[in-house]
Amino acid sequence: MNSVPANRRLWNRISSDYQHRHDPRIGAEPRLWGMYSVPDAHLGALGDVTGKRVLELGCGAGQWSRALAAEGAAVVGLDLSEAQLAAAARARGADRYPLVQGAAERLPFATGAFDLVFCDFGGLSWAPPHLAVPEAARVLRPGGRLVFNVASPWFEVCYDETAARVTTTLQKDYFGLDTIAEGDGATTYQLTYGDWIRTLIRAGLVVDDLIEPRPAPDALNGYNETEPSDWAHHWPAEMLWVTHKP
Template identity: 80%
Template sequence: MDSIPANRRLWNQISSAYQHEHDPQIGAMPRLWGMYSVPDAHLHALGDVTGKRVLELGCGAGQWSRALAAEGADVVGLDLSEAQLAAAGRAMGAGRAMGASRYALVQGAAEQLPFAAGSFDLVFCDFGGLSWAPAHLAVPQAARVLGRGGRLVFNVASPWFEACYDEAASRVTTTLRQDYFGLNTIAEDDGASSYQLTYGDWVKVLRGAGLIIDDLIEPRPELETPNGYNETDPPDWAHRWPAELLWVTHKP
C-alpha cells in the first residue's frame, strides 16, 4: 500500500488536464469500455443494474457512475483523488440541475475499502482502481464488500499491450519490450505506480479471493477506431492483438 500517497498526489496533479482531454470521450455516451470506447451493448459485461447497489472503483469524474445511476442503480463512486472527486461533484451538481439520478462520492483506496461486508451487488471499474492498486490487495477487498451472487466486473490493459510498450517512443509497437513473466508494478511519474498482471496471475488472484470467473472478454475495436489514450504502431494494433481484458466474475 506504499503507492497510495504517491498515486493520490499524481492524480491530484493531473486531474484537470486528464478530464479536459478525456471527458469528451468518456462521457460521450453511457457504458463505453476502455481505450477504444467499445459499447457495453456489444460486450454484455454489466447487464441490468436497475435497483442494484453499485460501487465504482476509481470513479474519476463519475462518467460511468452517473450513467448507471440514471439507469436506476444506487451508485457509490470511490476515488483516491480529491481533485477527481471535485470534478465528479461538479458534474453531479449539473446533473441534479437537469434532473439526473443522484449518487454518492467517497474518498478512499481500492486496497482499503471503507464499506461493510456484503454492501454491494456489483463492483466494477474501467481501468481505475484495479489498474492503480495491487490486485492481491484490492481484489479481496472487492470480494469482501460484495453480497452473495454479487459481481466483480473490471477492464484492465492486456499484459501484451504493456509488454509491447516502447517507453522511449511513447507508443505500443509489435516488438516485445519487456518480459511477460514477472509483470507487476509499473513505475509512473513522481513515484506513483500502476499495476499489471499476467493472465495466469489474474486467475490466481480472482480464485484466491473466492470469486468465480464467468467470462474473459477481449474487447476488439473495429478497424480505424482511434485509441483515446495511447499511440500504437500499427494503428490497428488492438484489432489484431488483445489490448484489454474485461473480466466478468461473481461471488458464490
C-alpha cells in the same frame, strides 16, 4: 509497497488536464469501455443494474457512475483523488449518487454492501491486485459480481517506453509483470493471465467470462499511440473480467 500517497498526488495534479482531454470521449454516451470506448451493449459485461447497489472503484469525474445512477442503480463513486471527486461533484447529475474518497486496497464499506463492484481502468489498475481484489470480493454480497477492465499483458509487454507507444515488438518480460512506474513515484499494476486468475480464485471469486474487446480497424485509441494504428484490432489491448461471488 504503499502506492496510495504517490498515486493520490499524481491524480490531484493531472486531474484537470485529464478531464479536459478525455471527458468528451468518456462521457459521449453511457457505458463505454476502455481506451477505444467500446459500448457495453456490444460486450454485455454489466447487464441490468436497475435497483442494484453498485460501487465504482476509481470513478474519476463520475461519467460511468452518473450513467448507471440514471438507469436506476444505487451507485457509490469511490476515488483516491480529491481533485477527481471535485470534478465528479461539479458535473450535471452528480446529486444522484454519493462520492467517497478512499483506496481500492482499503475499502471503507461493510462486508456484503454491494451487488456489483466494477471499474474501467480504475482501482484495479492503480492498486495492488492481491489487496484490491479481496477487498472488492469482501464488499460483495453472495451472488454479487466484480466486473473490471484493465490493460492486457500483451499491451504492456509491447509498450516501448522510449518511443512512448505500443509496437509489434516484445519490449518487456511477460513473467516479470508486476509494478509499472508512472512518474512522480506513482505506480500502476499488471499481472500475467495466470496470476490474475489465481488472484481472483484466492479471493473466492468465480470467473464467468474474460472478454477481450476488439475495436474496429479504424477505431482511435484515446490514450496511447500504437504502431500500427490498428494494433488493437489484431492483438488484445484490454481484458474485461466478469466474475461473481458464490
